[in-house]
Amino acid sequence: MGDLLERVNEAADFVMKRKEQKPSIGIILGSGLGELAEEIDEQEAIDYRTIPHFPTSTVIGHEGKLIIGKLRDKQVVAMQGRFHYYEGYSMQEVTFPIRVLKQLGVTTLIVTNACGSLNPSFHAGDLMLVTDHLNMTGDNPLIGPNDEAFGPRFPDMSRAYDPTLQEHVLQTASTLNIPLQQGVYAGISGPSYMTKAELKMLRYIGGDTVGMSTIPEVIVANHMQMKVIGISCITDMAIADELEPLTHEQVIAVANKTKPTFKKLVKEIVATVN
Numbered sequence: 263m264g265d266l267l268e269r270v271n272e273a274a275d276f277v278m279k280r281k282e283q284k285p286s287i288g289i290i291l292g293s294g295l296g297e298l299a300e301e302i303d304e305q306e307a308i309d310y311r312t313i314p315h316f317p318t319s320t321v322i323g324h325e326g327k328l329i330i331g332k333l334r335d336k337q338v339v340a341m342q343g344r345f346h347y348y349e350g351y352s353m354q355e356v357t358f359p360i361r362v363l364k365q366l367g368v369t370t371l372i373v374t375n376a377c378g379s380l381n382p383s384f385h386a387g388d389l390m391l392v393t394d395h396l397n398m399t400g401d402n403p404l405i406g407p408n409d410e411a412f413g414p415r416f417p418d419m420s421r422a423y424d425p426t427l428q429e430h431v432l433q434t435a436s437t438l439n440i441p442l443q444q445g446v447y448a449g450i451s452g453p454s455y456m457t458k459a460e461l462k463m464l465r466y467i468g469g470d471t472v473g474m475s476t477i478p479e480v481i482v483a484n485h486m487q488m489k490v491i492g493i494s495c496i497t498d499m500a501i502a503d504e505l506e507p508l509t510h511e512q513v514i515a516v517a518n519k520t521k522p523t524f525k526k527l528v529k530e531i532v533a534t535v536n
Contacts (some may be wrong), residue, residue, distance in 0.1 A: 267411055270358070274365035279332040283304040284367035285339040287532055288360075288488075290479060293517055294431040295327050295495060296342040298525045305331030310343070316362075317355050323468050328359075330366075334533035337521025339366060346475055348453035351401035357482040361412065364486045368425070370535060371483045372491045372528060376517045378386040378393035378455075378474035378500030380465040382446060386499055387520050389527065390443040391431055392423055395477050396469055399451045403478045404485060413485035422480055424489040427535065431491055434530050440523055445470025447494060449477035461500050472500055491531065495520050 278284075291298055299305075301389075308328045310316045325342040332338065345356045364370065373392075382391065408415045435442040448469030450456065451490035456464070456472065464472055471494050483490050497516035 266354070266361075270361045270365055273313045273348050273358075273362045275364070277308060277328065277330070277366060280308055282518040283330070283337050285330060285337045286369050287366055287535070288363040288368035288371045289338060289340040289528065289532075290344050290371070290373045291340055291342055292344065292475060293514060295374055295376070295517055295521065295524060297521055298528060299325075299327070299329040299340045299342040301525065301529070302329050302333050303336060303450070304339060306485060316359065317345045317351050319345065319462065326345070330484050331410045334529055335459060336532050338532060339363060339368060344475055344479070345429045347399060347401065347451050347478065353401050353405070353478050354442055357403040357478050360479050360482045361486065363486060368488060370489045370491070371479075372481075372493065372531065373476050373479055374493045374495065374524070375447075375476045376497045377471040377494045378498045379400050379445065379471050379496045380461060380500050381443075381470040382501055384443050384445075384470070384496055386496055386498045386516050388441065388443050389473060389520065389524060390445050390494040390496060391428060392476075392494055393428060393444050394423065395480065395492075396446060396448040396464070396467065397477050397481070398464070399477060400449055401451070403482050405448060407492045413487065415456050417485045419481070419484055421485055422490060423465055423492050426487055427491050431493070431531055432533060433528060434534060438530055442527075443470075445498070447476060447492065448472045448473055456500065471496060493524070493528070494526055
């Protein structure tokens with residue numbers, strides 16, 4: 263694990279040489295939501311391919327850049343594109359950037375994603391505050407030797423999504439008159455979409471939405487004592503009895519339509535969070 267710490271420090275040092283300001287807020291921008299990064303002022307855009315030990319994004323809708331600068335007068339760093347287990351990366355590789363963000367100074371992490379709804383009361387185009395999650399990936403990024411420099415061997419996950427920050431997000435959405443659903447995000451490995459029977463199972467055990475990201479990042483963020491906000495963009499209805507064939511292009515199209523509301527909410531959260 264000492265080698266991991268060394269690689270994390272090497273990547274963080276590279277980034278800090280490009281932009282000296284320390285960001286306190288990190289934002290992971292999911293499929294079709296990367297446009298928010300373009301509104302960051304005084305920005306330095308760093309291609310993932312140039313950062314030591316960083317993976318490379320391979321999915322449409324993920325630009326593959328680390329953007330550092332100011333958003334609503336707050337120092338932020340945004341991941342314009344993330345990494346997924348289904349791309350062939352290990353869980354440790356998927357979450358490597360989260361460890362780098364912590365080394366850069368991030369204490370609050372806003373994790374966003376595009377997902378399908380298991381809850382019949384939700385609709386495509388809704389935004390959802392993630393209140394908890396179900397890890398159905400069959401893996402965990404903390405498996406293997408633990409380095410106490412990062413966090414404890416057995417990190418608590420009972421407050422994986424910070425309760426105080428959840429209240430702040432709900433109040434912010436209310437002030438902006440933005441409808442905001444709340445629910446449990448079920449994370450799967452992908453890349454195939456789920457069968458009707460699998461979707462019924464996820465709904466039965468408590469899932470409100472389903473997607474192929476987020477959970478590994480949230481686990482590692484909690485391991486490193488970062489406070490997490492989770493926001494999902496519901497792009498399709500994954501209701502088993504009403505299931506229709508789905509493509510990634512359809513997911514991106516709905517995410518694009520939701521972008522104005524999404525950007526408005528996230529910018530106000532950044533501006534008002536402590």
